[in-house]
Amino acid sequence: MTDDQNFSSSLSAEHHGRSELRMERRLAHPPQRVWDAITQPAQLAEWFPSEVSVDLRPGGEIGFHFPGDPGPGMTGRVTDAEEPRLFAFTWGEDHLRWEIAPDGDGSRLILVHTFGDRFGAASFASGWQICVIALGQLLAGGPVDVERDTRGRLHEAYLARFDELTRGRVEETDDGGRRVRFERQLVRPAGAVWDRLTGGEEPLAGSPVPEGFTADKVPVGPVTEVRAPELLAYAWHPDGEVRWELRTGTGHGPRLVLTQSGPRDFDADAALVVWRERVADLAARLLQE
Incomplete structure (x- = not known):
């Protein structure tokens, strides 16, 4: 440019x-x-x-x-x-x-x-x-x-x-817990982002979570909800969920909204660090495609 x-x-x-x-x-x-x-x-x-x-x-x-x-x-x-x-x-x-x-x-x-x-x-x-x-x-x-x-x-x-737009934030949830939230505009179509995250697999409710939706040191349970190419959620804790959503974006591609919710005592500060790295890595890989 x-x-x-x-x-x-x-x-x-x-x-x-x-x-x-x-x-x-x-x-x-x-x-x-x-x-x-x-x-x-x-x-x-x-x-x-x-x-x-x-x-x-x-x-x-x-x-x-x-x-x-x-x-x-x-x-x-x-x-x-x-x-x-x-x-x-x-x-x-x-x-x-x-x-x-x-x-x-x-x-x-x-x-x-x-x-x-x-x-x-x-x-x-x-x-x-x-x-x-x-x-x-x-x-x-x-x-x-x-x-x-x-x-x-x-x-x-x-x-x-x-x-500051890439840092994420910590929110209080209605049930007294905490939620880490990231929102980022992506630069490839939703289908391409979904393929990158799934690695070409077709995840189903109850199946293992594709590696693209995981982050270092965040426990991974089974897929609890999936709607390609818009949504995948999984349990990481009895009282917690990781949720990836690809919503309508602003021109370039979909808007990623990524959340990890959990009990009040879960380490939200550590989650901010690992998920920020994960989202940055995804964005960098999409830019190379």
Whole structure:
């Protein structure tokens, strides 16, 4: 992926269930030129991830439609339109704020994306980086031809940058126990992930657990529930379960949700370490495929 050295990015701490991704890039074009490229539908169509129609005033409707999608698309509302410095709008439950500041003979473009799906942050960041590279190509007058992150390498680079997303957390359960939980966006289709985890076996309830679903020093009991390619669970303790789920993700592949639940006195700190290593190993192997 090219041009990533020109970007700065940060991810805020979660606040009331919302996170804020901030991305910044210098562009060698004046603010008015950048403003036109981020507000005019004909120019947006060249670099933005969807077709856009917009009533360019606060409160005006903005519509998004992906080419080839037979559905009606999504709508939002313009929250700010201050030419040539600020354009902001809602997109579903998300909010996008584009700020343009003079910077010498060019501009500094700042995107602030506020959203609820914290574990989608690396997907959002990698997607916006590709879009803004395309925007730069449009502004330069050349063809818009950006390498897509089809292998997921840019996504994984952002996930490494937003390292806190890979650490997992400990939760209290309703029955007074504890649960270790990891959530991670993966970069291969669910079927490929399932094949990697199962080793080509077809696990059944009551059968031994395929090695891909295990971790060092975590006891392994029989499979208790399986639904390929979405779910496998097994007992590791009379009062505990390990559960692997592949849910709908954000563009690249499925969202892995991995939990180990157990009694209050189980060593959750040790579980955090071994499962973080296991998930990191899975992600690295998928990136190589």
